[in-house]
Amino acid sequence: MVDRDRQSNGASIRNFGFVTVTGQEAGECWRRARRSRDVWAEVAEAAGIAVVQRGLLMIARRAEARAVLEEFIATEMGRECRLVEPNDIETYGTGLRSESFAAALYSPHEIRVESREAIPRLAAYLAERHDVTFRRETVALSAAPPRLETSRGTLEAETIVVCPGDDFHTLHAERIAAYGLTRCKLHMMRLAPQRFDERLPAIMSDLGMIRYRGYSELPAARTLARRLEAEQGEHIANGVHLIVVRSADNSLIVGDSHHYAATPDPFAPTAVDDLILDEYAHVFAAEAPPIAERWTGTYASAKDRLMLIDKPSDALRIVLITSGTGASTSFAIAEEVVADLFG
Numbered sequence: 001m002v003d004r005d006r007q008s009n010g011a012s013i014r015n016f017g018f019v020t021v022t023g024q025e026a027g028e029c030w031r032r033a034r035r036s037r038d039v040w041a042e043v044a045e046a047a048g049i050a051v052v053q054r055g056l057l058m059i060a061r062r063a064e065a066r067a068v069l070e071e072f073i074a075t076e077m078g079r080e081c082r083l084v085e086p087n088d089i090e091t092y093g094t095g096l097r098s099e100s101f102a103a104a105l106y107s108p109h110e111i112r113v114e115s116r117e118a119i120p121r122l123a124a125y126l127a128e129r130h131d132v133t134f135r136r137e138t139v140a141l142s143a144a145p146p147r148l149e150t151s152r153g154t155l156e157a158e159t160i161v162v163c164p165g166d167d168f169h170t171l172h173a174e175r176i177a178a179y180g181l182t183r184c185k186l187h188m189m190r191l192a193p194q195r196f197d198e199r200l201p202a203i204m205s206d207l208g209m210i211r212y213r214g215y216s217e218l219p220a221a222r223t224l225a226r227r228l229e230a231e232q233g234e235h236i237a238n239g240v241h242l243i244v245v246r247s248a249d250n251s252l253i254v255g256d257s258h259h260y261a262a263t264p265d266p267f268a269p270t271a272v273d274d275l276i277l278d279e280y281a282h283v284f285a286a287e288a289p290p291i292a293e294r295w296t297g298t299y300a301s302a303k304d305r306l307m308l309i310d311k312p313s314d315a316l317r318i319v320l321i322t323s324g325t326g327a328s329t330s331f332a333i334a335e336e337v338v339a340d341l342f343g
């Protein structure tokens with residue numbers, strides 16, 4: 001395992017640690033998310049990674065959003081989920097503006113880990129229990145099995161899997177360029193610890209139903225999208241939707257936004273955070289606690305695919321998640337890549 005950074009510092013520690021099943025695109029992505037969730041559960045136990053939160057409550061603030069949830073529940077993906085009436089939402093925890101909602105969907109599938117702790121633990125587990133050698137602060141300069149040229153010399157490698165995150169230019173730039181990728185910048189915040197009902201699962205709301213393909217590809221989502229464009233045009237222009245997850249100390253991670261560019265700028269305008277917090281205020285009853293941390297993250301993005309596996313030769317694979325789904329699907333994708341390479 002060769003990485004240019006001293007410790008994991010990319011998308012994998014900047015995300016919500018939210019392993020999302022419900023809402024993923026029907027078909028392969030949903031299947032991979034279910035499988036990855038099971039691998040996460042197994043690996044978390046083995047590596048001593050805490051599962052901090054379970055499940056998802058998808059809030060429908062509007063009747064049009066409820067219609068999307070009703071359609072979703074009738075699909076194969078909704079089979080183990082439940083449509084929750086506003087007066088029943090408190091069964092899942094208090095502190096929401098339940099009386100103003102049209103409904104919610106409860107999904108039992110999701111788990112949440114604290115990424116910034118989980119990923120280093122995962123690496124330590126791989127090193128200690130599975131003899132994986134980590135070459136850190138080492139740049140891979142050329143990957144052509146049986147050789148991997150690095151900034152610290154040449155390694156023998158019968159098989160190489162290149163997972164460059166959103167670096168499209170260092171390794172096999174021409175092959176990656178053929179996929180027409182761009183990068184996406186996201187705003188994230190941590191709200192200071194507060195009194196919080198620990199029964200509450202992860203929370204999302206209407207804006208998420210036009211981003212997450214499991215919902216957005218349903219017919220009712222078109223009507224919802226029209227209403228949201230009229231009422232929350234600025235949120236949509238900034239790619240804002242709401243995800244709120246809880247940490248062990250009852251601080252909340254709240255996000256996010258989506259801005260696309262080949263080289264995203266490093267700036268994080270407060271106006272974008274305000275749009276995220278505006279949606280938070282429509283969902284949570286109490287005023288948002290102070291912001292304890294802000295950060296941005298970036299990931300690879302494609303218009304036409306959620307991920308890609310490129311096969312330049314029998315012993316070489318280039319694997320990128322080209323959407324915000326890597327925490328939820330990459331264990332399954334890794335299994336598929338390894339199975340294809342080694343049988």
Ligand SMILES: Cc1cc2nc3c(=O)[nH]c(=O)nc-3n(C[C@H](O)[C@H](O)[C@H](O)COP(=O)(O)OP(=O)(O)OC[C@H]3O[C@@H](n4cnc5c(N)ncnc54)[C@H](O)[C@@H]3O)c2cc1C
Pocket residue numbers: 002003004005008009010011012013014015016017018019020138139140141163164165166167170171186187188256296297298299320321323324325326327328329
């Ligand atoms: C803010 C944010 C929120 C997200 N939310 C979610 C979510 O809710 N659910 C979900 O499923 N997914 C989410 N994601 C997406 C998910 O985090 C990513 O899909 C996933 O982490 C990508 O993993 P990766 O290993 O490809 O990239 P990274 O974690 O970025 O790692 C890539 C690594 O490759 C190294 N590298 C690249 N090129 C070289 C080279 N030539 N030599 C040496 N090292 C190199 C980099 O240094 C880096 O360490 C989110 C992402 C972000 C940024």
